[in-house]
Amino acid sequence: MSSIGRASVLIGAGTIVSRVTGLLRIVVLVGIVGSVESFAGDAFGLANSLPNNIYAVISTGVLTAVIVPQIVKAAAHDDGGRAFVSKLFTLGTLILLVVTAIAMIAAPLIVALYTSADASPDQIALATAFAYWCLPQIFFYGLYSLLGEILNARNVFGPYTWAPIVNNVVSIVGFAGFLWVFGGPNPAVSQWTPLMIGLLGGITTGGIVLQTVVLLVFWRRAGLQLRPDFHWRGVGLRNIGRLAGWTFLMVIVGQLAGIVQSRVLWQATGDGPAVLATQNAWLVFMLPYSVIVLSIGTPYFTRLSEHAAAGRDDDVRADIVSSIRVLGLFIVAATAALAVAAVPASRVFTNTSGEALAAAPVLLCFLTCLLPLAVLFVVQRTFYAFNDTRTPFFFTLVQGVLVVVTAIGAGQLLAAGIIPIGQLAAAIALGQSFASIVQLVIATVILHRRLGGIGFREWVVPLGRFALVALPAAGAGWAVVLVCGGTEGWISDSELGGAVGAALIGSVVLAVYLGILALLRAPELEPALALGRRFLPKR
Numbered sequence: 001m002s003s004i005g006r007a008s009v010l011i012g013a014g015t016i017v018s019r020v021t022g023l024l025r026i027v028v029l030v031g032i033v034g035s036v037e038s039f040a041g042d043a044f045g046l047a048n049s050l051p052n053n054i055y056a057v058i059s060t061g062v063l064t065a066v067i068v069p070q071i072v073k074a075a076a077h078d079d080g081g082r083a084f085v086s087k088l089f090t091l092g093t094l095i096l097l098v099v100t101a102i103a104m105i106a107a108p109l110i111v112a113l114y115t116s117a118d119a120s121p122d123q124i125a126l127a128t129a130f131a132y133w134c135l136p137q138i139f140f141y142g143l144y145s146l147l148g149e150i151l152n153a154r155n156v157f158g159p160y161t162w163a164p165i166v167n168n169v170v171s172i173v174g175f176a177g178f179l180w181v182f183g184g185p186n187p188a189v190s191q192w193t194p195l196m197i198g199l200l201g202g203i204t205t206g207g208i209v210l211q212t213v214v215l216l217v218f219w220r221r222a223g224l225q226l227r228p229d230f231h232w233r234g235v236g237l238r239n240i241g242r243l244a245g246w247t248f249l250m251v252i253v254g255q256l257a258g259i260v261q262s263r264v265l266w267q268a269t270g271d272g273p274a275v276l277a278t279q280n281a282w283l284v285f286m287l288p289y290s291v292i293v294l295s296i297g298t299p300y301f302t303r304l305s306e307h308a309a310a311g312r313d314d315d316v317r318a319d320i321v322s323s324i325r326v327l328g329l330f331i332v333a334a335t336a337a338l339a340v341a342a343v344p345a346s347r348v349f350t351n352t353s354g355e356a357l358a359a360a361p362v363l364l365c366f367l368t369c370l371l372p373l374a375v376l377f378v379v380q381r382t383f384y385a386f387n388d389t390r391t392p393f394f395f396t397l398v399q400g401v402l403v404v405v406t407a408i409g410a411g412q413l414l415a416a417g418i419i420p421i422g423q424l425a426a427a428i429a430l431g432q433s434f435a436s437i438v439q440l441v442i443a444t445v446i447l448h449r450r451l452g453g454i455g456f457r458e459w460v461v462p463l464g465r466f467a468l469v470a471l472p473a474a475g476a477g478w479a480v481v482l483v484c485g486g487t488e489g490w491i492s493d494s495e496l497g498g499a500v501g502a503a504l505i506g507s508v509v510l511a512v513y514l515g516i517l518a519l520l521r522a523p524e525l526e527p528a529l530a531l532g533r534r535f536l537p538k539r
Contacts, residue, residue: 018161019287021168026280026349027495028175032200034187036277036355039123041187042269045276046114046262047130048204050103051137053258085150090228096142103138107131114259116266122189123269126197133201137208144212151218159218166214167207174203185351246389253393253400260404261428264411272422273359278429280349281362285370288334293374296327308385313451316382321455323378325462329524331374332466333473333513337506339367340477344491344505347498356492361426369433371463376440379447379454391446399439406431462524469520473513477505 033041103110111128148160178184182196268274273281304323307315338345342363347356383392410427413419419427448454484491484501491501517525 016291018164018168019290021165021172023283023287023348025168025171025175026283028172028179030185030276030280030349030351031179032175032182032184032186033276034185035280035350036273036358037270038185038187038276039120039189039270040126040192041185041277042266042275043123043127043189044130044200045279046111046127047134047201049275049279050110050114050131051134051141051208053255086227089146089150092146093143096139096146099142100136100139103135104132107135114262114266116263119266119269120189126189126192129194129197130201133198133205137205140205140208140212144208144215147212147215151215159215163211163215167211170207170210171203174206175200178203246393250389250393250396253397257400257403257407261407261432264407265425265428267411267414268421268424272420273362273425277350277355277359278362278425281346281359281366281425281429284338284345284349284363285366288331288338289370289373292330292334293327293377296323296330304382305385308382316385317451317453317455320378320382321458324375324459325524327374327378328371328459328463328466329517329522331371332463332470333510335367335370336470336474336513337477337509338370339364340474340481340509341502341505342367343481343487344498344501347492348495348502353488353492356498357487358422360487361423362429365426365429365433367433368430369436371467372433372437372440375459375463376436376443379440379443382447382451382454383443392443395439395442395446398442399435402435402438403432406434462522465520465522466517469513469516470509472516473509476512477509480505480508 030041033044035041108128111124111131115124115127144163148163151160178196178199186192186196262275265274265278304316304319307319342360343356346359346363347353350356350359380392383389407428410419410424410431413427414421414424444454444456448456481487481489481491481501484504490497491505492498514525
């Protein structure tokens with residue numbers, strides 16, 4: 001457990017710094033393009049999400065599902081897996097170049113695909129112009145992910161987590177320079193000149209390039225000597241292709257669902273929370289997921305892959321139970337804190353208190369699936385550890401269909417006048433959360449049958465206990481909100497007030513939550529606190 005603890009702390013510390021600087025980056029960006037009711041903000045948000053979507057698919061789909069288990073196996077080769085990794089790296093680089101080139105050529109078609117038919121031609125043109133500057137990120141995001149997963153598979157976790165900080169710092173400085181020269185916010189399409197478009201897009205992509213370059217400096221720590229190798233036969237790449245084929249189909253499902261969501265959501269642009277506001281709410285939602293789930297779950301996945309490769313199913317079941325219980329303790333607390341602090345947290349990424357009140361419901365709807373997604377992380381990656389990407393495709397297909405159905409349903413409710421346009425984004429977020437919960441239920445049942453049990457009661461009962469304890473903790477947090485003047489008090493007056501208010505509310509919720517668990521002598525508390533103490537200085 002000590003090796004996992006050290007790796008978790010290394011990843012967690014880097015993730016915290018990365019996410020905090022990333023949130024500061026978004027604050028400055030919102031000062032440039034606006035957030036709620038911003039035509040330019042939604043245009044940039046769409047363009048910048050195109051490479052981000054592909055990056056997310058690569059980092060959590062093909063690479064995590066396929067490469068980590070395969071590299072763990074290849075480590076047993078006579079050369080320690082060096083030839084395998086070099087061949088894989090060469091092939092991956094070529095694929096990334098081809099995909100990026102195709103995306104650049106098809107940029108107008110891709111933008112049109114993600115927007116509604118009645119979208120403003122000027123806004124579409126602005127989004128396309130931004131897309132030409134942002135789409136090269138595909139290559140560098142992919143290269144960064146490829147190198148990072150190779151490092152993770154060799155139990156070198158730090159660089160992959162800390163490299164994004166370079167991107168965030170570069171972007172913050174660049175965006176601040178943009179604000180100094182051109183001012184902001186600039187929500188109207190007519191305010192944007194070619195120079196402004198090129199500068200904002202260039203800063204955004206330049207940060208990704210530097211992030212990848214920094215990661216290249218550390219790859220020698222994995223004990224590998226990467227070199228171009230075009231001899232791809234005889235090292236199991238056909239098996240990787242078979243495994244990646246299913247994850248590629250998952251990519252298609254996810255992208256189709258995302259396209260439907262985007263087209264429906266585009267109807268709200270200029271009238272309420274839309275593309276950029278939803279992306280910002282998702283970023284806030286992903287903060288605890290990234291810090292807690294990825295920092296703790298990633299080392300577990302490497303160890304779980306080793307146990308699965310050795311056929312030690314009992315150890316795999318033990319890994320599942322222990323990881324879910326530790327993740328659940330932290331994730332439930334984070335859910336309660338963010339739910340109570342939804343308005344001040346949203347105020348950090350909006351320009352007025354009114355915009356924060358409009359954006360907060362989107363965050364709340366996403367939060368309903370934070371705990372289910374944490375559990376799904378463990379369950380889905382258990383399938384990956386057994387080199388099974390076929391089964392995850394089918395329960396992901398169900399999730400994708402539900403996302404499409406709920407998004408279209410939200411659009412129909414809007415057309416019928418049942419929900420106002422300002423609530424369209426929240427309705428879509430709630431539909432996505434519902435789809436993820438159904439996906440978890442199906443995945444858990446299948447894995448339970450396959451392994452002959454996954455200790456269901458051993459982790460469900462503690463999760464229920466955590467949820468009950470979170471209720472009075474959330475009540476204490478809400479009391480803080482009322483003392484601070486309510487959701488329209490000083491905690492929503494400014495970005496700084498929102499950040500301070502969210503931190504204050506979160507601290508109270510966490511203190512009460514941990515205090516009650518201590519009184520109940522929850523068995524999960526001691527290992528969780530031991531993990532937390534690793535973040536503190538030795539003295």
